[in-house]
Amino acid sequence: xxxxxxxxxxxxxxxxxxxxxxxxxxxxxxxxxxxxxxxxxxxxxxxxxxxxxxxxxxxxxxxxxxxxxxxxxxxxxxxxxxxxxxxxxxxxxxxxxxxxxxxxxxxxxxxxxxxxxxxxxxxxxxxxxxxxxxxxxxxxxxxxxxxxxxxxxxxxxxxxxxxxxxxxxxxxxxxxxxxxxxxxxxxxxxxxxxxxxxxxxxxxxxxxxxxxxxxxxxxxxxxxxxxxxxxxxxxxxxxxxxxxxxx
Numbered sequence: 001x002x003x004x005x006x007x008x009x010x011x012x013x014x015x016x017x018x019x020x021x022x023x024x025x026x027x028x029x030x031x032x033x034x035x036x037x038x039x040x041x042x043x044x045x046x047x048x049x050x051x052x053x054x055x056x057x058x059x060x061x062x063x064x065x066x067x068x069x070x071x072x073x074x075x076x077x078x079x080x081x082x083x084x085x086x087x088x089x090x091x092x093x094x095x096x097x098x099x100x101x102x103x104x105x106x107x108x109x110x111x112x113x114x115x116x117x118x119x120x121x122x123x124x125x126x127x128x129x130x131x132x133x134x135x136x137x138x139x140x141x142x143x144x145x146x147x148x149x150x151x152x153x154x155x156x157x158x159x160x161x162x163x164x165x166x167x168x169x170x171x172x173x174x175x176x177x178x179x180x181x182x183x184x185x186x187x188x189x190x191x192x193x194x195x196x197x198x199x200x201x202x203x204x205x206x207x208x209x210x211x212x213x214x215x216x217x218x219x220x221x222x223x224x225x226x227x228x229x230x231x232x233x234x235x236x237x238x239x240x241x242x243x244x245x246x247x
Contacts, residue, residue: 001032005200006055015110023059050149052079113140131155148174156186177208195221
């Protein structure tokens, strides 16, 4: 979903389950959810916070206030950031189940559909929060997505060293297309047909990096950007997947 300079990914399954990965930097995620969920739908079966940086966690506070969130899944790190502390506080008051996890961990989402947490590993140590991001792979009806949070090349190398199957049809490009992420070996292992970059228009960080875009192009990936295309919807119908762009 287009929430500016931040991540917010909505998964809707044919079995009626709704999963939100990250909430972006502000309340905009609430509007996007209202526009993209079925009319009147107020339940999120699972919310995943990849890591507690403001551009991923802040919007989740408004989500917990306005939606029926059943469960929140966190990486194995803590933060003193006000937005994260508020999320923990309001989740407790609302009775939301909050749990941390490491790989391997699986979320069943109905027949032929599951989400596997691939990283971080139980023995991982983190010098920065980006490399603590929960990385997960969704496989549903023969279509696969890799969600990478903001992992940087150091974490990518850790994942590659474990010989994990990363190949996916669609890649959520890490860290808004920053050059600190998306190493060539990692992109080659994923081998995506499409790469989605959640990024804010004219952002101060200069994301996405032209070098990353060129690497994705060399891998043959179709590039989709929320700053240019708005909210990007990917569906599978009659055995084929298709992309609908807002802009």
